[in-house]
Amino acid sequence: MASSKQLQVAPKALPVPDRELVKRVQAGNAEAFEELVRRYERKVYNIAYRLLGNHQDASEALQDTFLRAYRAIDKFQFKSSFFTWLYRIATNTSLTKLRKRKSPPVISLDEPVGEHHDLRLEIPDYKYSPEKMMKQREMRQALQDAVDSLAPDYRSVVVLRDLEGLSNEEVSKVLNLSVSAVKSRLHRGRLVLREKLAGYL
Amino acid sequence: MTDNSNECIECNELLELLVDYLDGEATEEVRHRIIIHLQDCPRCTRLFWSMRRTVSYCQMESCCDMPSLVHQRLWEALSQELEAEDNQTDA
Numbered sequence: 001m002a003s004s005k006q007l008q009v010a011p012k013a014l015p016v017p018d019r020e021l022v023k024r025v026q027a028g029n030a031e032a033f034e035e036l037v038r039r040y041e042r043k044v045y046n047i048a049y050r051l052l053g054n055h056q057d058a059s060e061a062l063q064d065t066f067l068r069a070y071r072a073i074d075k076f077q078f079k080s081s082f083f084t085w086l087y088r089i090a091t092n093t094s095l096t097k098l099r100k101r102k103s104p105p106v107i108s109l110d111e112p113v114g115e116h117h118d119l120r121l122e123i124p125d126y127k128y129s130p131e132k133m134m135k136q137r138e139m140r141q142a143l144q145d146a147v148d149s150l151a152p153d154y155r156s157v158v159v160l161r162d163l164e165g166l167s168n169e170e171v172s173k174v175l176n177l178s179v180s181a182v183k184s185r186l187h188r189g190r191l192v193l194r195e196k197l198a199g200y201l
Numbered sequence: 202m203t204d205n206s207n208e209c210i211e212c213n214e215l216l217e218l219l220v221d222y223l224d225g226e227a228t229e230e231v232r233h234r235i236i237i238h239l240q241d242c243p244r245c246t247r248l249f250w251s252m253r254r255t256v257s258y259c260q261m262e263s264c265c266d267m268p269s270l271v272h273q274r275l276w277e278a279l280s281q282e283l284e285a286e287d288n289q290t291d292a
Contacts, residue, residue, distance in 0.1 A: 030283050041275060045267045059271040063278040070282060143262055162259040168224070183220045190220075194248075194255040201254040 018082040025073050033073070037066055040083065043164065044090045050159040051094040053148045061097055065090040080173055087160065087174045095152050139200050146196035154189035161186050211238055215245050223256050 016035070024032035041062065048061035068089050076085060147155060147163075160171045161182070168186070172179045215238050221227040222235050239246045 030286075034279070037275070037279065041272065042267050045271060046265055049265050055268060055271065059268075059274060062271065063275050066275065066279060067282055070279070139258075140262060140265075143259065158259070162256055163262070165260065168226070187216065187220045190223075190252060190255060193259065194251050197255055197258065198251065201251065201258055 019078065022073060022076055022078070022082050025070075026076070033070055036082070036086075040086055041066070043083075044086065047087060047090045047159060047164055048094045050144070050147055050163050051091065051152075051155060052098060053144055057097055057101075058094075061090065061094045064093045068093065084170060084173045087166075088176075091156050091160070091174060095156060098152055142197055142200050143193075146193045149196060150189050150192055154185050154192070157182055157185040158189035158193065162190070212242065212245055215239075215242075215249075219249070219252060223253060 016032075018036065018039070021032040021036050025036070044065050045058055045062050048065070049055065049058035052058050052061060065086070069086055072089075076082070147158065150158060156175060157171060157177075160166045160174060161168065166174065168179050168182050171177075171186075172182045175182070177185075215235060218227060218231050218235060222232060227235070235249075239249055
């Protein structure tokens, strides 16, 4: 009988909230931290990549972020959400790296990075013709170049708000800024992006 | 006679309000004021549409793929950290 079969299906377990996982890590459960890493590694990587503009630096920033988070998680007091706290570490780690950089990197999205050839970005998408893929790649590079051209204070706001989809309120918490400061930087940043991307949009 | 100073104030105001509008956070009243202004100001209309295209494009292109080697290196670094911690605890 269809209805009894339906009843036999085990309900899908709800994901454990971040808060609970953090408590488990604080109690010494390393596996709970691994779950947090699995949840946020791509998001953190995206933030780092957008702020730093190349895979090599983003990869280092990703590692530093999670290592710092693990070492500091005992001090996390639940005054903010875990992701806000983690994104703040990621942003600060990336911006510190950016400020220490002596000269701008000349690594393109599609070129091998140093000796680590596997770090090249390869996204074959057979839905598109080679021309369309080329155009898409060009636009992606133009977007990253435009983001790279922003001063770090504006870059972090634009990356978190427009590229990572955080709300203005969340960005203000991550960056320790007022919401009005976020909006002001966002507006200026968007004006620069608009100018840089004018030929592509 | 056209009052240019007034027009400038309105254009500047629009710039300030644009963030809220583009993010869908503007009130009904603000949205209405923006629409009225855009009907009479080709310059701001151009700005508005190009800003909208820019923001939409950024939001669409938000994800870059994480190379598998990056994932692997992260987990290696974390394993080393956890192992080092275990060794400290044992010692």
